Amino acid sequence: MLPSNLILRSYRPEDxxxxxxxxxRANQFRNSKLDKFPxxxxxxxxxxxxxxxxxxxxxxxxxxxAKTADDHEIVVCENLEEDGSxxxxxxxxxxxxxxxxxxxxxxxxxxxxxxxxxxxxxxxxARALSQDLERRCLEKGVSMLHLTVNLDNTKAKCFYQAxxxxxxxxxxxxxxxxxxxxxLSTNVVVxxxxxxxAAVWIKEFYEHIDMAPSNGNDFLKLLTSVNCEGxxxxxxxxxxxxxxxxxxxxxxxxxxxxxxxKAIQSGEIQSYGGVSLWNASAMKxxxxxxxxxxxxxxxxxxxxAALFAAFMMPMALWGSSLFRRIWNTCVPSGSGLAQQKVxxxxxxxxxxxxxxxxxxxxxxxxxFFVSRMLLKASRFFRFIVSRDxxxxxxxAFATFHHGPNGLDCLTxxxxxxxxxxxxKGYGLWILNVAxxxxxxxxxxxxxxxxxxxxxxxxxxxxxxxxxxxxxxNNGKTSYEWxxxxxxxxxxxxxx
Numbered sequence: 112m113l114p115s116n117l118i119l120r121s122y123r124p125e126d127x128x129x130x131x132x133x134x135x136r137a138n139q140f141r142n143s144k145l146d147k148f149p150x151x152x153x154x155x156x157x158x159x160x161x162x163x164x165x166x167x168x169x170x171x172x173x174x175x176x177a178k179t180a181d182d183h184e185i186v187v188c189e190n191l192e193e194d195g196s197x198x199x200x201x202x203x204x205x206x207x208x209x210x211x212x213x214x215x216x217x218x219x220x221x222x223x224x225x226x227x228x229x230x231x232x233x234x235x236x237a238r239a240l241s242q243d244l245e246r247r248c249l250e251k252g253v254s255m256l257h258l259t260v261n262l263d264n265t266k267a268k269c270f271y272q273a274x275x276x277x278x279x280x281x282x283x284x285x286x287x288x289x290x291x292x293x294x295l296s297t298n299v300v301v302x303x304x305x306x307x308x309a310a311v312w313i314k315e316f317y318e319h320i321d322m323a324p325s326n327g328n329d330f331l332k333l334l335t336s337v338n339c340e341g342x343x344x345x346x347x348x349x350x351x352x353x354x355x356x357x358x359x360x361x362x363x364x365x366x367x368x369x370x371x372x373k374a375i376q377s378g379e380i381q382s383y384g385g386v387s388l389w390n391a392s393a394m395k396x397x398x399x400x401x402x403x404x405x406x407x408x409x410x411x412x413x414x415x416a417a418l419f420a421a422f423m424m425p426m427a428l429w430g431s432s433l434f435r436r437i438w439n440t441c442v443p444s445g446s447g448l449a450q451q452k453v454x455x456x457x458x459x460x461x462x463x464x465x466x467x468x469x470x471x472x473x474x475x476x477x478x479f480f481v482s483r484m485l486l487k488a489s490r491f492f493r494f495i496v497s498r499d500x501x502x503x504x505x506x507a508f509a510t511f512h513h514g515p516n517g518l519d520c521l522t523x524x525x526x527x528x529x530x531x532x533x534x535k536g537y538g539l540w541i542l543n544v545a546x547x548x549x550x551x552x553x554x555x556x557x558x559x560x561x562x563x564x565x566x567x568x569x570x571x572x573x574x575x576x577x578x579x580x581x582x583x584n585n586g587k588t589s590y591e592w593x594x595x596x597x598x599x600x601x602x603x604x605x606x
Contacts, residue, residue: 113188113235119243122174122185122202129199130173130187130226137226168396173202176394179604180206180221184247188227188236201227203240206605207253209325211317213593216325220248221605222258241274245568254569257595259606262560271564279565280595281546286558289533289540299345299523300359302368304385306334308376309342312385316511323600330509333603338393340505340531344385345523346371347516352379382514384521384553388528389603391506391541422485429478505532507542508603510550521553543606545597567592 113119122130169175177183188201205220212219222244227236248256257279260267295301304312310331317323317330324330334342351359352374358367374380408414507528512521529540542554 113239116191117200117236117239118189118191118197119186119239120189122187122204124172124174126187126199126202127169127173130202131169133199133202133226133228134167136228136230169394170396171394174204176604177204177206179394180208182207182251184220184244184251186240186244186247188240190231200231201236201240203237203244205244205248205256207248207251208602208605210321210600211319211323211325212255212321214319217254218252219322220253220256221602222256223605237270238274245566249568255565255567257563257565259561259563262562268562268564271566274566276564276566277592278562278594279592280563280597280599282543282561282563283546283548283557284559284561285542285544285555287529287540287555289529289538292533293526293530295526295530296523298348299520300348300351300367300371301343301345301523301527302364302371303341304344304368304372306331306339306342308372309344309385309387310334312344312513313342313387313509313511316513317509317600321596321599322602324602333389333509334387338390338603340388340390340535342385342387342509343524343527343531344371344375344383345520345527346375346380346383347520350380350382350516380514382512382516382520384510384512384517384519384524386507386510386521386524386528386542388532389506389508390502390537391504391603391606392502394604397503422482426478426482502536504539504541505535505537506603506606507540508601510542510544510553512550512553518550518553521550525553525555543601545595545599548597550598563595565592565595 174183174185177185183204183206185202185204187199189197190200191197203222203225205222207218207220209216210219222241225237225240227240245256256276258271258276259282260271310327313330313334314327333339351371355367355370355374358370371380375383505528507525510521510525512518514520525542532540541558544551544554546557546560548554
């Protein structure tokens with residue numbers, strides 16, 4: 112039970128600023144391991160907050176992402192202050208969608224944005240919010256809730272497991288920072304089909320896959336959204352019909368796209384692969400305030416000159432030291448040396464030069480490695496801070512392929528989506544897939560690991576599990592719910 116001064120209620124539009132401020136006040140940097148050492152923990156936390164200030168924003172309103180779903184709930188916790196004023200101190204949201212699950216249609220809720228003001232944490236507010244959210248979802252006919260947590264976030268995993276959540280899927284999102292240009296393979300030809308036809312291909316591919324929209328028209332809504340940057344389909348050059356070859360490289364992209372679409376529909380092209388691209392920062396942007404120094408400082412010419420000078424100074428000192436060592440070896444001091452020692456000195460100088468040569472190779476290699484890493488870090492930081500926060504992250508979704516060479520085509524389509532994302536000013540490209548995805552050969556290497564957790568609010572889950580294993584959960588009978596399939600669909604509006 113919460114104290115009488117804390118009230119749970121539905122979100123209202125006037126709560127936007129308060130919920131936005133919770134992105135800062137929720138203190139996402141806190142590490143539960145440091146709670147045992149409050150002095151050290153507060154020192155490290157304060158240092159992090161001064162060096163790195165990155166906050167999430169909601170440019171279209173805090174509830175904009177929720178409004179994209181079939182239904183939604185946003186619950187806030189309001190504190191009644193002593194002066195009679197009210198202040199929002201916590202929030203949680205859920206997007207409710209109708210999806211396919213083991214070929215059946217169910218309502219699921221995607222839980223996100225659970226935030227509690229750091230001054231009110233560890234008072235049971237997060238648990239009360241979550242339980243109230245579950246009650247509201249159950250009343251709306253939601254069968255299952257799911258969410259994501261970072262693999263190393265022990266605190267969050269323990270919290271949700273205590274609420275009854277179980278493992279659903281190991282996630283291995285593929286990420287690429289778009290700092291360097293990519294070149295599309297000459298073995299594939301990429302075109303952008305019209306959204307209606309692309310939606311048909313995607314619907315056919317995801318017809319029996321978990322978490323895909325149960326309403327086929329939802330795919331078309333995604334592809335025609337203002338936040339969708341297009342669908343990229345690749346075909347192998349060797350599979351292109353003779354009728355399409357004259358259109359290659361002629362600057363007639365529209366004619367080529369139309370011809371390739373007809374060739375795929377008629378069956379002339381058997382192998383193809385595609386992916387769609389989403390503006391992941393449209394509903395939830397990143398506000399980069401400070402990365403060591405402020406954003407404006409990173410972009411200023413004097414700071415760049417100072418970085419260059421700081422980089423060149425140790426290089427100059429190293430060069431000076433190397434020159435002195437070589438000079439002292441080749442030109443020994445003391446003009447009164449006896450002539451009979453000249454041969455001995457020459458032999459010694461040769462050995463010294465060989466030794467200096469070995470040191471030179473080792474030092475040069477080490478300095479080259481360090482310099483390269485520092486230069487990459489500087490370029491990376493400058494690249495990130497120069498991005499528009501509302502177009503920082505792009506998300507690839509709805510990968511599909513067909514035919515014996517479909518995976519090779521999918522690789523080309525993914526590359527084309529990254530090239531497009533970079534050309535439009537995005538700094539990061541993400542593809543959220545399960546660890547062990549059947550098409551992983553076509554994907555880049557994963558950048559990090561996360562977990563999907565699930566909680567069934569009804570007993571419907573048991574009908575999908577052939578071998579339910581009963582267990583104990585706070586004195587109540589529970590079952591091991593079936594995990595998500597490796598190829599489960601990830602809706603870009605939720606993640």
